[in-house]
Amino acid sequence: LGPTEDQLREAVTMATKELGNGHCVRKDNNVVCEEEPKHTPSKSQRHFVTTHHPTPGTIKLSQSAAILEKVAKNLMNSPDHFTLEQLGQVGSSTVTGLCTRDETCQRNKLANGIEFRTANGCGNNLDNPLWGSPGQCMKRLLPPQYGDDNAPRTIGWHGIPLPNARHVSLFLLEDLRKSNHETSHMLMQFGQFLAHEVTVAPHLGHPEEKCPCESDAKDSECFNVPVHLNDPDFRGRSCLEFTRSSACPNEGCRMGPRQQFYDVTAFVDASNVYGQNEEDMAALRDESSRFLLKSRLLKSKSTPDDPNKKANDDEDIKKELLPEAMKDEFMCEGFKGPDGYKCSQAGDKRVNENPGITSMHSLFMREHNRIARRLHNLNKQWDDDRVFMETRKIVGALLQKIAYGEYLPLVLGPDYMTKFDLTLTKPDKYFQGYDKAVNPGIYNVFNTAAYRFGHTMVQNEFERYPPNFDPKSQHCPIKLAFSFFNPSYISDNDQGGPDSILRGLTTQPRQDFDRFMVSGLTKSLLCEPQGSGHRSDLATLNIQRGRDHGLPGYNAWREKCGFPRAHRFVDLAPQIPDVTTRERLQELYSHVDDIDLFVGGLAEQSVPGGIVGPTFACLIGMQFQDLRKGDRFWFENSGQSNENSGQSNENSGQSNENSGQFTTDQLAEIKKHSLARILCDNTDGTTQMQPDVFKQPTQPGNKRVDCSSLPQMDLTVMT
Numbered sequence: 242l243g244p245t246e247d248q249l250r251e252a253v254t255m256a257t258k259e260l261g262n263g264h265c266v267r268k269d270n271n272v273v274c275e276e277e278p279k280h281t282p283s284k285s286q287r288h289f290v291t292t293h294h295p296t297p298g299t300i301k302l303s304q305s306a307a308i309l310e311k312v313a314k315n316l317m318n319s320p321d322h323f324t325l326e327q328l329g330q331v332g333s334s335t336v337t338g339l340c341t342r343d344e345t346c347q348r349n350k351l352a353n354g355i356e357f358r359t360a361n362g363c364g365n366n367l368d369n370p371l372w373g374s375p376g377q378c379m380k381r382l383l384p385p386q387y388g389d390d391n392a393p394r395t396i397g398w399h400g401i402p403l404p405n406a407r408h409v410s411l412f413l414l415e416d417l418r419k420s421n422h423e424t425s426h427m428l429m430q431f432g433q434f435l436a437h438e439v440t441v442a443p444h445l446g447h448p449e450e451k452c453p454c455e456s457d458a459k460d461s462e463c464f465n466v467p468v469h470l471n472d473p474d475f476r477g478r479s480c481l482e483f484t485r486s487s488a489c490p491n492e493g494c495r496m497g498p499r500q501q502f503y504d505v506t507a508f509v510d511a512s513n514v515y516g517q518n519e520e521d522m523a524a525l526r527d528e529s530s531r532f533l534l535k536s537r538l539l540k541s542k543s544t545p546d547d548p549n550k551k552a553n554d555d556e557d558i559k560k561e562l563l564p565e566a567m568k569d570e571f572m573c574e575g576f577k578g579p580d581g582y583k584c585s586q587a588g589d590k591r592v593n594e595n596p597g598i599t600s601m602h603s604l605f606m607r608e609h610n611r612i613a614r615r616l617h618n619l620n621k622q623w624d625d626d627r628v629f630m631e632t633r634k635i636v637g638a639l640l641q642k643i644a645y646g647e648y649l650p651l652v653l654g655p656d657y658m659t660k661f662d663l664t665l666t667k668p669d670k671y672f673q674g675y676d677k678a679v680n681p682g683i684y685n686v687f688n689t690a691a692y693r694f695g696h697t698m699v700q701n702e703f704e705r706y707p708p709n710f711d712p713k714s715q716h717c718p719i720k721l722a723f724s725f726f727n728p729s730y731i732s733d734n735d736q737g738g739p740d741s742i743l744r745g746l747t748t749q750p751r752q753d754f755d756r757f758m759v760s761g762l763t764k765s766l767l768c769e770p771q772g773s774g775h776r777s778d779l780a781t782l783n784i785q786r787g788r789d790h791g792l793p794g795y796n797a798w799r800e801k802c803g804f805p806r807a808h809r810f811v812d813l814a815p816q817i818p819d820v821t822t823r824e825r826l827q828e829l830y831s832h833v834d835d836i837d838l839f840v841g842g843l844a845e846q847s848v849p850g851g852i853v854g855p856t857f858a859c860l861i862g863m864q865f866q867d868l869r870k871g872d873r874f875w876f877e878n879s880g881q882s883n884e885n886s887g888q889s890n891e892n893s894g895q896s897n898e899n900s901g902q903f904t905t906d907q908l909a910e911i912k913k914h915s916l917a918r919i920l921c922d923n924t925d926g927t928t929q930m931q932p933d934v935f936k937q938p939t940q941p942g943n944k945r946v947d948c949s950s951l952p953q954m955d956l957t958v959m960t
């Protein structure tokens with residue numbers, strides 16, 4: 242039997258009072274609350290916190306989820322000792338009425354009836370309009386495993402505690418560097434750009450009041466990682482701070498296992514370029530030429546020193562930088578570039594996290610403005626809104642083309658591309674796989690472990706190349722450790738700004754896919770340029786995040802992906818052939834079921850023709866399959882998908898009138914274009930580029946060629 246209505250009401254009153262008032266107890270007839278201690282984190286920690294701060298709608302929902310959790314905890318600890326399963330059955334509106342979503346979902350149709358994606362992705366699925374929009378719970382492929390009261394997973398098989406995450410990082414994910422000379426650092430950087438395009442797990446909490454070392458996950462949102470006295474890198478610190486991801490209310494606002502949000506649009510829709518809602522998108526549009534994205538000119542010899550001057554010829558256009566931060570979440574307090582330049586604003590709050598990601602954002606903003614100027618000239622009858630939306634549609638399509646046509650084949654290899662139906666159709670054919678039953682939302686395991694594989698490919702330095710790629714005249718490389726939320730490299734024109742960083746990404750090899758991560762990430766994450774502040778360790782955070790989200794261990798995911806469950810460590814050999822790695826796993830974990838997925842996944846051998854191992858390939862493949870099949874605006878869909886028939890008009894060469902989809906001629910043009918061409922068209926002075934920028938120019942058939950010989954999309958068909 243479940244709780245009575247009175248018990249529910251009492252538990253809700255208590256929980257509501259507790260939220261924001263610290264820990265509360267009932268004394269006599271009053272509820273007395275004790276505030277939690279305040280604590281000031283370092284500047285870069287603060288940036289990290291603000292970049293992961295939930296959007297306003299998500300904050301409201303996460304507060305509802307927090308109350309629900311407290312209600313459940315109070316009832317489970319009451320004399321009746323209700324179980325979470327029992328409480329999950331409670332359908333009383335006293336509880337289910339706690340979650341209020343104030344979303345209205347308007348479709349984005351211009352006056353002439355042409356439909357475009359909405360800024361926040363809602364309305365993409367006509368039956369389930371919220372699918373894929375920010376503030377949805379991540380999907381689960383396996384039920385979560387938590388401790389008591391939804392506390393993070395800390396105990397393993399046989400009741401033995403899991404190894405300390407920092408200890409795993411030190412012992413297994415150490416800094417042993419090996420560069421991969423076939424592919425480029427751009428493969429890493431585009432991977433991060435795509436990660437930020439589709440997912441973020443927000444944390445709640447005021448940036449000034451984070452997790453002091455003494456806090457405990459059982460009573461707070463803190464899940465700090467204790468640091469050993471003899472830790473070689475963090476001596477003198479007793480913990481690495483960690484804030485739990487915000488809780489997302491279960492389906493129907495029921496009490497149950499903790500879920501987490503994704504808080505950007507899931508679709509591959511260039512929302513990282515345009516923003517996650519109408520208001521942010523409007524703020525990013527240029528005030529005088531509304532078809533353009535806001536930008537700022539870098540002072541240089543070729544552009545007069547006039548801050549009001551607008552880009553108006555090719556030379557100037559290439560100099561455009563992202564606009565300065567306008568909203569708090571984008572400010573990098575304390576850091577300024579040579580000319581007082583502050584951090585940048587773009588469609589995603591993590592734009593300033595490192596110079597490579599800022600450069601990618603700059604590139605796509607420039608590509609928007611390049612295309613928009615051209616469309617504006619070609620289609621005089623279009624108003625500014627139409628030019629802006631048509632360009633946004635093309636940029637979103639280019640991102641999908643690069644992700645599925647150039648990037649994923651290298652990550653997953655041919656077998657997994659086929660298995661998950663990820664290969665792009667022939668240039669003039671429509672995709673027939675749109676399925677309105679597919680929820681494009683983000684899988685928890687994708688966000689929290691599998692797609693973090695890219696962390697192992699990060700180099701400790703970003704190399705910077707001049708337009709002629711002459712290694713002798715290279716600019717000084719940027720040390721990763723000093724680059725977090727530091728805008729000085731972006732506005733440093735003498736060193737080539739984002740342009741030299743982008744050329745560096747195409748030229749420098751990436752780090753190998755293996756269990757090793759560079760010290761810039763594991764000893765100096767979020768370090769401030771002066772070396773002060775509470776730096777952290779990304780490997781530790783990844784492992785801890787998996788436990789925070791209740792992800793089951795690596796062995797369970799192997800099984801989910803069709804591999805035999807390992808009973809002993811030696812059973813891992815087919816996927817983890819390296820004996821030292823298996824021995825170290827065995828030393829750390831007391832049972833093979835306890836291995837954290839992030840760790841087990843990195844230890845696997847790459848799949849044939851791909852980078853990641855089979856478990857990550859399966860989990861990443863599933864996600865990208867859903868992001869394609871569940872997207873009504875997928876660039877290769879015919880207009881027919883709009884009506885949700887799931888049938889498309891394969892060979893007609895015509896899209897439905899007003900469907901907002903591309904014609905087959907337009908599709909063929911988009912498929913001609915490439916990341917290489919985008920770099921040629923939008924970086925200053927670049928005249929040569931290798932055709933596949935994810936591979937080294939030393940690879941067969943991939944020598945640098947004149948930019949003019951790389952195929953370019955013909956915009957005259959976009960009318």
Ligand code: HEM
Pocket residue numbers: 429430432433436440441442443594595687688689692693694695696699779782783786
């Ligand atoms: C210099 C490069 C990078 C840095 C400094 C970096 C840093 C970070 C940090 C600090 C987090 C949050 C960790 C947590 O508290 O849970 C994170 C999350 C994440 N990273 Fe990276 N990362 C980099 C590159 C990449 C790459 C190359 C990929 C994938 C190919 C990637 C995928 C992800 C994903 C999926 C998440 C979870 C999303 C989120 O909540 O932000 N990252 N990264």
